[in-house]
Amino acid sequence: MESVAEIEAAAEKLTREAGMDEDEGFRVVMAVREAAVNAVLHGNNYDPKKQVTASFENTGKSLVITIADEGEGLDPATLPDPLAPENLLRGTGRGIFLIRSFLDEVHFRQLHPGTELTLIKHLSPAVNNEKDLDMK
Amino acid sequence: VALSISTRQLDGVTVLDLSGRITLGEGSVQLRDAIRDLISKGVKNILLNLGDVNYIDSSGLGELVSAFTTAKNQNADVKLLNLTKKVKDVLQVTKLYTVFDIYDDEASAIASFK
Numbered sequence: 049m050e051s052v053a054e055i056e057a058a059a060e061k062l063t064r065e066a067g068m069d070e071d072e073g074f075r076v077v078m079a080v081r082e083a084a085v086n087a088v089l090h091g092n093n094y095d096p097k098k099q100v101t102a103s104f105e106n107t108g109k110s111l112v113i114t115i116a117d118e119g120e121g122l123d124p125a126t127l128p129d130p131l132a133p134e135n136l137l138r139g140t141g142r143g144i145f146l147i148r149s150f151l152d153e154v155h156f157r158q159l160h161p162g163t164e165l166t167l168i169k170h171l172s173p174a175v176n177n178e179k180d181l182d183m184k
Numbered sequence: 185v186a187l188s189i190s191t192r193q194l195d196g197v198t199v200l201d202l203s204g205r206i207t208l209g210e211g212s213v214q215l216r217d218a219i220r221d222l223i224s225k226g227v228k229n230i231l232l233n234l235g236d237v238n239y240i241d242s243s244g245l246g247e248l249v250s251a252f253t254t255a256k257n258q259n260a261d262v263k264l265l266n267l268t269k270k271v272k273d274v275l276q277v278t279k280l281y282t283v284f285d286i287y288d289d290e291a292s293a294i295a296s297f298k
Contacts, residue, residue: 075273078239082241085208136283142246
């Protein structure tokens with residue numbers, strides 16, 4: 049779980065340096081953390097031999113974060129809707145939903161092996177701060 | 185410690201004052217253990233004061249839901265008090281805001297158990 053904390057800290061830094069307000073920043077950081085947890089837990093199944101790779105970029109117009117695992121892959125279309133009445137009281141299944149709710153764009157790409165999520169949050173006013181950082 | 189929990193009794197209600205984060209591998213397990221402990225002792229009225237909880241993730245939400253359903257199955261009640269803006273935001277997005285009995289002031293929350 050150290051990699052989750054590391055990715056979360058990097059996302060916090062990214063949102064802070066982009067000048068996002070606290071509420072918007074929280075939403076982005078939370079979405080990134082959920083993606084990192086999914087990568088470690090569901091993607092790599094806690095296998096220490098498998099890596100989670102993350103990159104963070106501020107393009108000036110958007111924050112673009114990618115999180116990739118080396119797991120068996122995920123088909124987002126198969127995920128149950130956590131807002132459906134029959135799922136509302138389930139203890140799990142809200143991670144991807146929160147990611148989608150809190151960001152402007154979420155893209156899934158199947159790797160061989162693994163899944164890569166690209167998370168995009170558009171910045172409102174002119175912000176120009178480029179950041180690129182890789183973590184293994 | 186990611187989450188600290190202190191317990192007090194008020195008019196037949198067990199109030200848990202939570203402070204910190206309720207997230208996977210951090211506060212979630214502590215919350216689960218605290219609730220299970222109370223339910224196993226036959227406690228029926230539980231109020232979670234989340235006024236100092238500044239972060240919750242999907243795992244933490246899952247624990248709140250589990251606390252709610254576990255309590256219901258034992259004819260007990262788990263209610264929420266003093267949501268911070270961030271926690272409220274997450275509960276609203278996930279529609280869990282409609283599931284829980286939520287209060288902004290302690291006196292009303294305590295009275296609601298009677």
